Amino acid sequence: MIAIRHPGPALAALAVALPMIAVLVAVIQGATGADPELWAHLREHVLARVAWNTVVLVVGVVAVALALGTALAWLTAACEFPGRGFFSWALLLPMAMPAYVLAFVAVATLDYAGAVPMTLRAWLGDALWLPPIRSTGGVILVLALAGYPYVYLMARGAFLTHGARALEAAQSLGLGPWRGLFRVAIPLARPWLAAGAALVAMETLADFGAVSVFNYDTFTTAIYKAWFGLFSIETALGLALLLMLLVAAALAVERMARGRARYAAADSGARAGARLALPGARGWIACAVASAVFAVGFLVPLVVIARWAWHVAPLDFDARYASYVLRTLTLAGMAAAACLALALVLGYATRVSQGRVTRAAARIATLGYAVPGAVLAVGVVGALGAIDALWRTVAGGEGLWLQGTVLALLLGYVARFLAVAHGPVQGGFERIRPSLEEAARGLGLTAREVVARLHLPLLGAGMGTALLLVFVDVMKEMPITLMTRPFGWDTLAVRVFEMTAEGEWERAALPALVIVLAGLLPVALLTWRMERAARAA
Amino acid sequence: MTLSMSRAFLLAVTLVLTLAAAFAAHAAGQPLVVYTARKYQLVDQLFQEYGRERGIEVKFVTDDGAPLIARLAAEGRNSPADLLITVDAGDLWRATEAGLLQPVKSPMLEAAIPAHLRDPQGHWFGLAVRARTIAYSTARVKPAELSTYAALGDPRWKGRLCLRSGKHAYNQSLVAMMIGDIGEEAAERVVRSWIANLAAEPFSSDTLMLKAVAAGQCDVAITNSYYLGRLQAEDPAFPVQIFWADQGGRGTHVNVSGGGVTKHAKNRAEAIRFLEWLASPEIQQRFAAVNYEFPANAGVPPLPTVAAWGSFEPNLVNVGTIGRTQPAAVKLMDRAGWR
């Protein structure tokens, strides 16, 4: 590591963390006004239950998403079975499917009054018992299906890049490919699995749409209830602050557990080993598992919303949709670029400086993803108000300077989604062995050239992943877009919100379908790049 | 190196700023600005029509009531908003409490909107009435078995009642009204008796709940009438019907979708004129009709399909008091276990 003693990196990291720091200040300031009597009520009747529910949900979702994502990544990266080529990219597609859409499709088709149980009862009689979809298991399953692509993407990258040599070493020590998976490939992929799991966990914590459809009470629904029902935004912010503290603590524990171990790839140019052929029945079982996940997580919901959309399209589909799509893609593209740029600055700063300030800044900057979007939106709006007030004091004049501009919206997105870009970029930095930097410096490259000629090319895959994740997330994002968008900046997600707010879920299928289809674009681009890179290697 | 990184960063920020400025540039003039929790598909046509009539631009953003209020509060006196429209009287009450609305004196509005559907000081006016009442399965329930909200707690409905989530404002305002009518203790007993009768976990939407009634998962439910109106419009044979609750007593619970002029409205006169326009008989009919609601203007009849449910006596307590009692209602529901 090239140690740097001047304060540049720390300052850069702080600058990146600034949006989130501003939001945090606004949240803390708001939370100080929380009503003690309401807190007492929450402690007595609410907190214990929602805390338990939240833990069950997060643990369940992360466990299922890890199992699905890791297993599927292993199958498509290291094994050969019928349809592998197709599944290697198709299994990413559920990423384009918003969790709230998946949730509603599940409830609308599988609940008592849904099409599937109705049909089954018509055939088999009214006494037929079916597992209730509106249950803890149901909500875990839906959120895990929506979240596993994060794990899949990360795990697949790790398995593809540094699995081969380590597995050979394990084989020479008598471990078959399957035991090698559990004792070597997975432990070695741990930082990336952890990054994927952290994204899933934070997304689950912040989820409001899907858990609402299931009427499953979590910390997030309690926050909304305090705000919308108890009319106490201060109490809501207090609850959010508590949630953030818990998340920060959980992340710190993970870091400590990782300890001294390093994961820089040990293999120096080892050829990727031949894929393990799954003969006969085993190959078809793998194919069936992949098909089932693809069908349940993507294909079936897509068909369902396409059918609904078909019915409502004559009522709703017009020229506005061109503008919705354009604005959605513009915002998502700008936010993805901004988050990537800041994640690179942050990743580089933490690489060259191990200082306390830098590390703290990195942690704060990436906290926003775990916060329910609406709470973050309140913080963003509060922070924007403060900035505007400051601007008026300094520059004079009246009116709004930042609020109600696209920049305000972008600040909100950065505060919320920086973590999403940070994960893959950080993972990429960790995989660059320090000796490479030293070698480059030894060849007379300046630090700046090292960044341009070593880091950026080596980070390629991580940067692509970061762009994709932020892009898709911004397309689905509702609360910040709703609360900070300028006039006329209605996006597809706004349209979904407007329809669902009145319970017209089927009518929301049209914009939801367009979100999914537009989301396929970046997913396809990324998978195309990944395949090309794999072929070149 | 940090130099080059920060330069790239600066460059990116400049780029984004320029873009943002370019996009924001066309927002100028003196339009009427509305923050509305009543969604696009229910307001866009009327708003544009008013704009054409008056030769001005009507700009609006949609969001839920609470975030719109938070946005108004954060923007303070620099807010561009002239008018706030919500779909819940509780939100209007809260906006008033937060000092975000200003009192309006308008003989026209006072004449058109009944006293219990508007703020006595004129901070806000109800524009469409939504009744929350009992829906029953026409296959398994006779109307004669039904009477009051409280009677749904009777053991005869054990395992036959469906409710929407307690997190939703419509249920919270119903309980708030009950607290006002019969006191907190009695209201809590009623809510507990309902929870004991539930046939299924509370639903996330009225629509899903009504479909469950039709499918036979439960026999009775408490719903806003317009949700049934939509389902009946899709399928006239939908086997669920409306029963007006508490007709012998205090009357059926109503809530309003309504609006008020913001404290720092830049276009105050136009905002008041717009409210009056919305309260006028012809517009009232259409404003309510798009969502199968009842017009707030008492002289205006609802849609024929809505009228077919029969007329009802509403609970005449001022809908604004709901807001004051709502936190107590939420806490009561937490205690009673209404998820």
Add this chain to the structure above:
Amino acid sequence: MRLELRELTKTFGPGAAAAAVNRLTLAVGAGSIGCLLGPSGSGKTTVLRCIAGFERPDSGEILAGGERLSGPDCWVPPERRRIGMVFQDYALFPHLDALANVAFGLREADAGSRRRRALEMLALVGLEEQAQKLPHELSGGQQQRVALARALAPHPRLVLLDEPFSNLDAEVRMELAQQVRAALKAEGATALLVTHDQREAFAICDEIGVMRDGRLEQWDTPWTLYHSPATRFVADFVGEGTFIEGTVIGPGRVQTELGVIEGQLTVERPAGAQVDLLLRPDDVIHDDASALRAEVVERMFRGAEFRYKLRLPSGATALSFVPSHHDHAIGERIGIRLDTQHLVGFPRE
């Protein structure tokens, strides 16, 4: 355990011009340390990977202790071959400490005995103090020894070492090579090592095979390889030396420009045969008293000795190691004489 390869052949891809390994046959005796020596691209690493089971041969057989690991109708997957491997880059698991790396392949049910065996192995390579260190906290040589201990720990029937010292300093290399040999001998392991460095091969191995273009040129003891190379390529690749022209004039007698050289020809040739005679630097002795003179054209100081490149009267060159107090300038003509026991001659090309 005895390792045998029979007619082993491996070609990469249909487009490959030639087989990477071509009908290779060899045997390493039980407890012996064999070595494959050859320039890069000669196919030696492919042989190793075939034995380990990471590559599947096209044809031929691989036997260990008489058991067939690979053949026309049989193929044992790598994890069931009980063959330990030391990788060129060590391939230590970066998330495990030295002890856990060594214990990784141990199958004993009881954790205590696993730990004992791992510690024993670390002690064997002199690293018992470093048991708790993570790979990145160890020096290159230490990592190498951990890798060896890891490969030896599960009592493999064969240990394969792929260019094990290529990432290390020259000073460390020879010392480590001796340590590795000692450790292998202490465990009684049969081993096959791959390298392009003959000094490594000489320091460790009992038998050496020289490979070229996928074929085995010669399989012999280091001494024989050096003194009786079977082919011109082996003579060139192993050790230093030059060729001078000569004519066989009788059994053990060859006429050259340096006079008649006597010694035993490794392959007897009929009188009158034209041969190229191999001269090793240690065959050419500096002797001021000698009438034979050669011009110094290049000199390399090597501490205890000089290596001089000499031009003979005919223009041919010869190399000579000379004690370093004989310091001669380039262009100087010095006296030399020959001291040969084995004459290696190849038919003139």
